[in-house]
Amino acid sequence: DAAVLRKRQADGGKHFLADVQVRRKAGNPLEVRIAVVGNVDSGKSTMVGVLTRSMLDDGRGAARQKVLKFSHEAQTGRTSSIG
Numbered sequence: 001d002a003a004v005l006r007k008r009q010a011d012g013g014k015h016f017l018a019d020v021q022v023r024r025k026a027g028n029p030l031e032v033r034i035a036v037v038g039n040v041d042s043g044k045s046t047m048v049g050v051l052t053r054s055m056l057d058d059g060r061g062a063a064r065q066k067v068l069k070f071s072h073e074a075q076t077g078r079t080s081s082i083g
Contacts, residue, residue: 001025002032045079 005019024030034051036044049063050056057063067082068074 040078045082048082 001023003021005021007016007018009015010017022030022032036048038044045067046057046061046064049065049067053063053066055063055066061077064079065074068079069081073079073081
């Protein structure tokens with residue numbers, strides 16, 4: 001069960017933020033799907049790493065490294081696939 005607690009605009013209306021509460025129903029596995037949208041190098045993969053691995057980033061991409069699937073992503077610094 002998910003409920004939007006609060007929605008608001010940020011950056012002069014360019015972005016939208018929402019506080020969402022997610023509750024698991026008894027006996028059902030919890031599955032949450034989140035869309036992350038942003039410009040190149042805005043920290044999308046780092047945020048996904050922080051949320052899915054329960055760790056803070058060290059400022060050098062430690063959280064992002066946890067979600068990389070391919071070696072070229074680490075070499076180029078560009079994430080092409082998360083999952």
